[in-house]
Amino acid sequence: MHVTISQLSGIVAYEFRMHWRRRSLLVVTLAMTLITVVLAVVTAGEMGQDSMRQLVSQLDQEQGAHGIDVLTFTILFATWAPVGGALAFVLPVLVADTIPLDEQLRTRELLDSLPLAIGVYLAGKVAGVFMAAMTGIVFAAGATAISWWVFVGPYDLVSYLQMWLLGSGALIALNGSLAVLLAAGQPTRRRAALLIIMIWGVGVVALGSVLAGDSNLVAYLSPMRAPIIMRYTRFDAYSSTPVPFLSADTAQALAIGLIEVIIAALVVWSWMRRRAQRA
Amino acid sequence: MIEIHDLTKTYVGGVRALDGLDLEVGSGMFGLVGPNGAGKTTLMRILAGIIQPTSGTVRVFGHDLHTVAGRMAAKALLGYLPQDLGLYPNLTGREFLDYIAILKGITEAGERRRQIERLLEEVRLVDVADRKLKTYSGGMRRRIGVAQALLGDPKLLIVDEPTVGLDPEERVRFRNLLSEMAARCTIILSTHIVEDISHSCNDLAVISQGRALFRGAPADLIEQVRGHVWAITTAGERPAGDLMVVSTLQLQHGVQYRVLGAPASTDGALALEPSLEDGYIWLMRQRRGAA
Ligand SMILES: Nc1ncnc2c1ncn2[C@@H]1O[C@H](COP(=O)(O)OP(=O)(O)O)[C@@H](O)[C@H]1O
Numbered sequence: 141m142h143v144t145i146s147q148l149s150g151i152v153a154y155e156f157r158m159h160w161r162r163r164s165l166l167v168v169t170l171a172m173t174l175i176t177v178v179l180a181v182v183t184a185g186e187m188g189q190d191s192m193r194q195l196v197s198q199l200d201q202e203q204g205a206h207g208i209d210v211l212t213f214t215i216l217f218a219t220w221a222p223v224g225g226a227l228a229f230v231l232p233v234l235v236a237d238t239i240p241l242d243e244q245l246r247t248r249e250l251l252d253s254l255p256l257a258i259g260v261y262l263a264g265k266v267a268g269v270f271m272a273a274m275t276g277i278v279f280a281a282g283a284t285a286i287s288w289w290v291f292v293g294p295y296d297l298v299s300y301l302q303m304w305l306l307g308s309g310a311l312i313a314l315n316g317s318l319a320v321l322l323a324a325g326q327p328t329r330r331r332a333a334l335l336i337i338m339i340w341g342v343g344v345v346a347l348g349s350v351l352a353g354d355s356n357l358v359a360y361l362s363p364m365r366a367p368i369i370m371r372y373t374r375f376d377a378y379s380s381t382p383v384p385f386l387s388a389d390t391a392q393a394l395a396i397g398l399i400e401v402i403i404a405a406l407v408v409w410s411w412m413r414r415r416a417q418r419a
Numbered sequence: 420m421i422e423i424h425d426l427t428k429t430y431v432g433g434v435r436a437l438d439g440l441d442l443e444v445g446s447g448m449f450g451l452v453g454p455n456g457a458g459k460t461t462l463m464r465i466l467a468g469i470i471q472p473t474s475g476t477v478r479v480f481g482h483d484l485h486t487v488a489g490r491m492a493a494k495a496l497l498g499y500l501p502q503d504l505g506l507y508p509n510l511t512g513r514e515f516l517d518y519i520a521i522l523k524g525i526t527e528a529g530e531r532r533r534q535i536e537r538l539l540e541e542v543r544l545v546d547v548a549d550r551k552l553k554t555y556s557g558g559m560r561r562r563i564g565v566a567q568a569l570l571g572d573p574k575l576l577i578v579d580e581p582t583v584g585l586d587p588e589e590r591v592r593f594r595n596l597l598s599e600m601a602a603r604c605t606i607i608l609s610t611h612i613v614e615d616i617s618h619s620c621n622d623l624a625v626i627s628q629g630r631a632l633f634r635g636a637p638a639d640l641i642e643q644v645r646g647h648v649w650a651i652t653t654a655g656e657r658p659a660g661d662l663m664v665v666s667t668l669q670l671q672h673g674v675q676y677r678v679l680g681a682p683a684s685t686d687g688a689l690a691l692e693p694s695l696e697d698g699y700i701w702l703m704r705q706r707r708g709a710a
């Protein structure tokens with residue numbers, strides 16, 4: 141058991157390093173941060189900080205009680221939605237090569253000779269992607285939070301962090317893991333990326349891209365994960381009901397995504413076991 | 420002790436790489452010689468638990484490689500240097516060794532550090548240990564491969580064509596390193612270069628087309644060719660007889676041939692002390708003749 145935990149944390153730690161050193165994660169993180177920070181500056185420039193604040197308090201008063209204040213709503217809409225989209229669609233393609241790389245670099249031969257269980261290997265690869273991507277998100281969320289606070293004005297930090305961190309956590313855990321697992325059998329990085337682009341494309345088109353959020357369970361199978369990405373934006377900012385921490389459709393989308401990941405993990409695990417037995 | 424019984428491996432596609440191989444390997448350094456395609460790598464990959472035989476049994480220190488638990492237990496005792504080792508280009512040499520040490524089950528960081536420092540010294544990579552592996556030369560990659568195989572004090576060390584890509588000096592150093600290791604563990608070394616094992620192995624097998632053609636001490640393989648090795652000097656023409664030319668040397672007044680076999684005439688032919696390479700070639704040639 142002790143050895144298993146040490147192996148698992150070792151894979152996570154070194155996968156983390158390798159993901160960051162391959163640079164694509166760095167580029168995407170910086171791009172996301174840059175976009176949201178520029179948006180803050182542009183928004184502040186267009187509206188002017190004071191007029192923005194005035195507008196918000198005016199709207200808040202006119203509309204009475206509200207689930208989430210208008211500025212927070214605006215910030216989430218402007219910053220989270222593009223980031224959520226990137227996590228749902230770009231990240232999976234980016235991390236698809238996690239396991240195929242062992243094939244391409246010919247490290248698989250050595251790994252296969254080590255006393256390392258397939259389950260530990262898979263869990264380590266998946267968790268490594270999660271840690272690496274999450275670190276990028278924490279950085280981007282921080283930079284974005286500060287820039288909007290400074291350039292535009294104070295807002296509801298709790299709602300903001302909830303959406304960024306929990307939303308990201310969920311999307312990375314679901315779509316990142318799914319991409320790592322589904323591309324596990326590909327021999328090269330290129331093939332892995334192509335496969336994930338295909339699956340994601342087909343998934344979104346075939347399963348629908350519910351934005352409306354009627355509890356269309358089939359549509360929740362889609363890697364779009366609309367109920368997660370749109371967690372706040374689908375609530376009326378002017379309604380008196382507060383946005384729940386976990387609405388029914390978000391919970392359903394999470395549960396369905398989790399089931400997808402678990403099934404993918406079991407399939408890949410038994411496939412790798414069979415391959416080891418038959419090779 | 421490694422026991423291999425009636426081992427057969429047929430790859431998908433029908434190539435029979437191993438064909439009813441029987442072999443027992445004790446302690447010390449064991450040489451596995453054979454031409455390219457003989458099945459050496461296939462045998463080593465089976466011993467390392469990477470691929471499964473089509474039929475037959477393999478036991479490594481009593482662990483049956485047929486079962487998952489047996490393979491896991493055997494792998495925990497193993498150091499393996501693949502013929503074609505892949506490295507993570509973005510890790511440094513030291514990081515790579517640490518990663519492999521963790522995966523080998525060395526849980527304690529201090530112990531890992533001690534072993535890594537010792538091995539870096541032994542393979543003389545201390546100076547470049549903190550450079551990314553993608554900057555390593557062929558010889559350096561080879562040496563980091565050797566170091567990772569020695570991590571965790573393996574009881575069984577499997578090295579597949581380890582001297583390919585090493586310069587002569589590195590080759591000698593590597594041989595000495597293995598000889599030191601051989602006091603503590605079983606080493607199986609494969610090569611198609613006979614010279615690699617003539618210096619260091621006390622026990623060897625010659626395999627070809629998935630079968631063992633010879634099993635024994637190097638001296639016994641040499642004995643088989645005694646009396647069939649000749650030096651014949653001619654004006655230039657090939658010496659007559661049922662002969663195989665091993666080497667030719669241009670001299671001022673003619674050409675000196677080193678031949679195996681029976682010369683047409685032993686006048687002017689000089690009987691030579693056979694080498695291991697002569698023994699190997701003699702064996703391969705007789706098998707071919709028999710086939
Ligand atoms: N993965 C594989 N699939 C199919 N055939 C293979 C595979 N690996 C090796 N072979 C074949 O098996 C035979 C033995 O190969 P190998 O064990 O690599 O020999 P050696 O290491 O002695 O050169 C060769 O004919 C080779 O082409």
Ligand SMILES: [Mg+2]
Nearest residue numbers: 459460502580
């Ligand atoms: Mg080989």
